[in-house]
Amino acid sequence: MAIRESLIRWVDSYQGGLSDEDSDSKVRKLSRNDLVRCIPFIGIHLGSLAVIWVGVSPVAVGLAAMAYVVRMFAVTGFYHRYFSHCAFKTSRPVQFIFAAVGATSVQRGALWWAAHHRHHHRHSDEPDDIHSPDRMGFWWSHVLWLMSEHHFRTRTKLVRDWAKFPELVFLDRFDILVPVVFATATFALGECLAFAAPQLGTDGWQMFVWVFVISTVVLYHCTFTINSLAHKWGSKRFKRNDESRNNWLLAILTLGEGWHNNHHHYPHSARQGFYWWEIDITYSILWIMSKLGIVWDLKPVPQRVLDQGRQVSVKAPETNKAHRKDSNR
Numbered sequence: 001m002a003i004r005e006s007l008i009r010w011v012d013s014y015q016g017g018l019s020d021e022d023s024d025s026k027v028r029k030l031s032r033n034d035l036v037r038c039i040p041f042i043g044i045h046l047g048s049l050a051v052i053w054v055g056v057s058p059v060a061v062g063l064a065a066m067a068y069v070v071r072m073f074a075v076t077g078f079y080h081r082y083f084s085h086c087a088f089k090t091s092r093p094v095q096f097i098f099a100a101v102g103a104t105s106v107q108r109g110a111l112w113w114a115a116h117h118r119h120h121h122r123h124s125d126e127p128d129d130i131h132s133p134d135r136m137g138f139w140w141s142h143v144l145w146l147m148s149e150h151h152f153r154t155r156t157k158l159v160r161d162w163a164k165f166p167e168l169v170f171l172d173r174f175d176i177l178v179p180v181v182f183a184t185a186t187f188a189l190g191e192c193l194a195f196a197a198p199q200l201g202t203d204g205w206q207m208f209v210w211v212f213v214i215s216t217v218v219l220y221h222c223t224f225t226i227n228s229l230a231h232k233w234g235s236k237r238f239k240r241n242d243e244s245r246n247n248w249l250l251a252i253l254t255l256g257e258g259w260h261n262n263h264h265h266y267p268h269s270a271r272q273g274f275y276w277w278e279i280d281i282t283y284s285i286l287w288i289m290s291k292l293g294i295v296w297d298l299k300p301v302p303q304r305v306l307d308q309g310r311q312v313s314v315k316a317p318e319t320n321k322a323h324r325k326d327s328n329r
Contacts, residue, residue: 006036013108013152014173038147040176044106047213050205057201059193060210067104067186067215069255074102075113075223076255076282083114083162087270088286090295096167104182106216107223109172111162115155120227121267125242131227134243142221142228186211222253230260237309238265248279256280266305270298274309 008015035042078098081087090098099110107113116130123129130151133141145151154172162168171178190207193200234245244264251258251273259272259280266274273280289295 003036009037009152010040010176012173013112013175014154035147037149037152041106041146044213045217047209048217050209051214054203054206054209056210057206059200060190060202060206063189063207064210064215067211068219071101071105071215071219072222072255073282073285074098075105075107075219076257077286078102079107079110079113080117080257081270081272081282081286083110083159084117085267086161087268087299088290088295089297092165094294095165096171099168099171100178103171103175103178105219105223106179107220109154109168109175111156111159111168111172112154112175114162115158116151118158119155121264124244124264125231132243133228133231138228138232141231142224145227183208183212222250223257225250226254226257226260230258234258234261236261238262240264246278251279255285256282262309265309266301268299269301271301274301274306 005015078095079102082090082095082098102110102113120129120131125132125134127135129135131141131145136145156163187204187208189211190202190204193207194203230245230247230250231243232245234247234250236244237246238261240261242264244261246261247258249258250260256272256279257263259274259278262274262278263269263272270286271280271283272278273283283298286295286298290298
């Protein structure tokens with residue numbers, strides 16, 4: 001019965017699992033890994049080995065890199081800054097389009113992502129943080145928390161503002177749909193190129209492996225470093241009661257998310273690189289989009305926060321986790 005339920009959740013992620021009503025203590029007792037439900041996640045990692053058979057071509061690698069950047073922006077700009085923190089505004093069609101593009105990253109639906117992230121901000125590096133390396137260790141914070149049965153369900157009570165949009169709920173509930181469409185499209189593109197431009201040296205399986213599989217696996221682990229490495233490796237500009245760090249290398253890999261200490265200090269801003277020398281590609285793209293009228297009302301970093309950041313430089317070791325309840329938005 002449990003296996004059947006797990007298989008059903010491949011298609012409908014709202015079926016079964018622990019609900020919002022489960023208390024934190026109950027969750028800690030009952031939460032377990034659902035390996036059957038995780039087979040697609042594990043499989044996509046193993047699928048990277050298929051590169052041995054499909055080979056490589058410049059066009060496949062180039063499109064894989066492009067897919068990485070586009071999908072990383074959808075995750076950082078919309079899943080994170082828009083759906084999780086409401087750091088800017090946009091139209092209903094645009095929010096749906098980027099929810100769908102974000103879904104191609106195979107990081108579940110926008111509601112699931114935002115709900116868990118809001119919970120993280122409320123309890124960062126406290127006992128109830130769902131992926132704290134300080135509390136649960138590196139590998140749990142990086143990837144193993146995703147395999148917990150409890151964390152499969154969307155915490156709908158934390159995203160009531162987005163749950164009123166049926167199209168977003170649809171993408172969230174049937175979160176396998178968009179990745180399957182995207183994966184199929186990569187294969188079809190490769191087959192078309194093999195027929196129309198054989199000199200490019202690619203085909204359907206090569207495009208599938210590079211543009212979908214490998215690009216997605218790299219996207220996974222670069223995103224996950226913000227949960228794991230960005231709470232262990234880097235500097236602290238702002239003294240906080242959590243272990244969030246700024247890391248320039250992670251900021252480059254994730255288009256700006258590596259300025260994690262900045263973000264935890266003031267999560268409401270559309271900008272995470274607070275100063276001109278802190279490269280934040282996601283914000284640069286959002287700024288261009290705002291000039292085109294696609295998004296608007298980008299929330300700025302207050303001057304008081306900028307002034308505080310210039311005056312305070314805190315080294316990593318000591319933190320006081322006594323009492324803090326960050327806003328989730």
